[in-house]
Amino acid sequence: MNATPKQKKLISLSQFILEEQLKIPHASGEFTALLSHLVYAAKIVGREVRKAGLLDDILGATEDTNVQGETQMKLDQYADNAFNQSLKICGHLCVLASEEHENIIPIPGGYNIGKYTMAIDPLDGSSNIDTNVSIGTIFSIHQRLEPNSKEPGTEKDLLQQGHLQRCAGYIIYGSSTMLVLSTGKGVSGFTLDPSVGEFLLSHPNMKMPESGDIYSANEGNASYWSPEVQAYLQKIKSIEGGKKPKTARYIGSLVADFHRNLLKGGIFLYPNDTKSSKYPNGKLRLLYEAAPMAFIAEQAGGMAVTVKGERILDLNPKDLHERTTLIIGSKKEVEEFLTFIPKA
Numbered sequence: 001m002n003a004t005p006k007q008k009k010l011i012s013l014s015q016f017i018l019e020e021q022l023k024i025p026h027a028s029g030e031f032t033a034l035l036s037h038l039v040y041a042a043k044i045v046g047r048e049v050r051k052a053g054l055l056d057d058i059l060g061a062t063e064d065t066n067v068q069g070e071t072q073m074k075l076d077q078y079a080d081n082a083f084n085q086s087l088k089i090c091g092h093l094c095v096l097a098s099e100e101h102e103n104i105i106p107i108p109g110g111y112n113i114g115k116y117t118m119a120i121d122p123l124d125g126s127s128n129i130d131t132n133v134s135i136g137t138i139f140s141i142h143q144r145l146e147p148n149s150k151e152p153g154t155e156k157d158l159l160q161q162g163h164l165q166r167c168a169g170y171i172i173y174g175s176s177t178m179l180v181l182s183t184g185k186g187v188s189g190f191t192l193d194p195s196v197g198e199f200l201l202s203h204p205n206m207k208m209p210e211s212g213d214i215y216s217a218n219e220g221n222a223s224y225w226s227p228e229v230q231a232y233l234q235k236i237k238s239i240e241g242g243k244k245p246k247t248a249r250y251i252g253s254l255v256a257d258f259h260r261n262l263l264k265g266g267i268f269l270y271p272n273d274t275k276s277s278k279y280p281n282g283k284l285r286l287l288y289e290a291a292p293m294a295f296i297a298e299q300a301g302g303m304a305v306t307v308k309g310e311r312i313l314d315l316n317p318k319d320l321h322e323r324t325t326l327i328i329g330s331k332k333e334v335e336e337f338l339t340f341i342p343k344a
Helices: 013-021 030-050 074-087 126-131 219-224 227-237 254-264 286-299 331-338
Strands: 061-065 071-073 093-098 116-124 135-143 167-173 177-182 188-193 198-203 214-216 267-270 303-305 326-329
Touching: 013 030, 013 188, 013 198, 030 074, 030 116, 030 135, 030 167, 030 177, 074 093, 074 116, 074 126, 093 286, 116 126, 116 286, 126 135, 135 254, 135 286, 167 254, 167 286, 177 198, 177 254, 177 286, 214 254, 219 227, 227 331, 254 267, 254 286, 267 331, 286 303, 286 326, 303 331, 326 331
Parallel strands: 093 116, 214 267
Antiparallel strands: 061 071, 116 135, 135 167, 167 177, 177 188, 188 198, 267 326, 303 326
């Protein structure tokens, strides 16, 4: 007779966070509750993403532009509204910032002021929305500068170095909806089970391979990049001496490109365009994209630096929408990139 297959032990996200919280002295439960509000909004956005090809009012562009001067997609606005409405009244934030808004989003009057801040990119990779390519949400959580204060938070509370993050993560809306997060003790991945409406632990203790054969970069802009970046790319694509070149894989959605490299190993490059007057410091936002992804990368054993070799998590943000270059991925791949950077 065939043996009955063993059922995999299923741990929900809320159970996982509660168990992690028990390891922290004086934990109050606020952080667990905050994540539950984030997850609720993520489920709503994930539902709309899955229906995108069926609804006329979800696909396509709006007539609006965001603070970056970029045309907003309809799903961009929907995601932004969903996360903002859920998070700003949750009672556990003192201030919220969204990539889609120029200024901070204050906590409405009458709601509790919490001890955490959140910076969120509601929908990363919006240019891929109408083509059914994976997109995602990126978030970063800090503790406010004065944890015991009951006053509303300020922009200063958000402008903290990346290594001070209490939690960072992303949600990827792909063939399945998956949440990847770190609270500073490794990286864990949770997959949404639509049948029960819960994120279940599917990828415990995620580790990025030390090296990988994949590189991700928009090489259409290569002529604008610095000689050092161009020299590095030439090296990893070279077949000199019978060497196998690295494989190019570029989706154009940071969440999707990073997620693949987290699982498979590799390197993602978003340098600055040296001849650009619009993005002289790079295009990716430090608070909403680079810092949270760098936190996850390092917790998984990888690295994240700028094109000058600066550690992303050590950068001091000066503006809510400050931009930066980003070289992120497997430890040995980033270390090889650093050999091309002139020593100061």
